[in-house]
Amino acid sequence: MIDTRRDGSVAVVTIDRHSTRNALDAEVCTALREAIDSAGAAAEGEDPVRAIVVTGAGTAFCAGADLSGGVYNLNFYDAHAAMLRAVESVPVPVIAAVNGPAVGAGVQLALAADLRVVAPGAVFAVPVVKVGLALDNWTIKRLANVVGGGHARSVLMAARPVGAEEAARIGLANEIGGLDTAMELAAEISRFAPLSLRHIKSVINDDDARLLPREEHTELQQRAWRSEDMAEARAAREEKRPPVFRGR
Template sequence: MIELTRDADVAMITLRRPERRNALDIEHCDALREAVEGATADGVRAMVVTGEGTSFCAGADLDGVYGEAFRESLYAALRATLDTPVPVIAAVNGPAIGAGTQLAIACDLRIASDTAVFGVPTARNGLAVDVWTMRRLVELAGGAAARRIMLSGELFDAGQARHYGLCDRAGDVVAAEEWATELASLAPLALAYNKLVLNSPDAGVEDDRLSAAFDACWASSDIEEARAARQEKRAPLFRGR
């Protein structure tokens, strides 16, 4: 199952299928997408995605990975993670293989425990991932690391992942929750705009979505709240409007 819980403005999404090392099938991909969309609709300000037990996500459940329906469900879940306007942190508590790495890199930020492992071993199982996955790996970890992952099937441990920029911090799910709480206190419209730009590398400055998000920031009352907070020497209370 996919468990969705909320603590104040932070949603925790947990893959709870430890008997399969949190491997994803159609049912769990659909549930993951629904959890992300549901948390977004509920007005959370940040999310954490993690796995129960000793694995983050062992990848696609190979008993059901070979059909088009699975691919559609997986990429819909990844797209929902990318498209939500709030920051999403992956708390990679163990191996994140194949679809597990795809899920981790669909998140905006990654915290990895010492037992984390990343890899996309399609060359070892004859499968393929979409163009976005490989380009995202290049964006996060650089071309050389992406080639090692995709062409040699190499697995990166937590230390290598941090070295190459594939993960941002060392830590556990508690550290991820603490970071998410910090992010939840920031200006929501600014975060949404920043995320949209960062996830739209091919969009030009005239893109309507970017322009609308940019204008929303400058028209928001959060700007006045930030100014007042500076004058009053207090933390701002952003409302996202």
């Protein structure tokens, strides 16, 4: 499910769920958080971890939330939020090696990382408006902080998929390349001053993305999650038909 290995001072954490294209459920999120926490704890040891690479096994980075695995409950919501916070707060740089499609929760995982190396055939997509769900404030604001408000609107409101070249153009990808490219970048960064890197990471992540949402934001998000439209999206998926949304 989660494979962890060391390559010198770089820890490599791989989501390995071929049958679901590396989709996330509460169990996977918890295991991934524990792997990140363990690598972070090793940053202070005699053989320290200086950087972390997160990637997916096979041809997908992460196909999003596992819709067959109970993601519509608070267990997934809490485990997923804790995983993202671990990636964001671990005291060493995290590089997402986006080796294939990153959808929904996969995009969130990539956004939590400090740098993204994107394979030529990879694509980002956040289709929440097509399934009646609502993102948390952190995801929307972090995406806007990374790519700018205009591009974030296209990705979220128009559900526009973003390929590798476009991702590089708008700042979602720091480099284009495969796992080898990500490992080379991680090895280079691992030779830099750890305290300097930790300071940069802390300051950059101290944006408004972690501010508590206003009551109206929370109400709108919960309204979407409780809506008939969300139930319609689930039914349409099971019945293999387009959903018909009614705004209630």
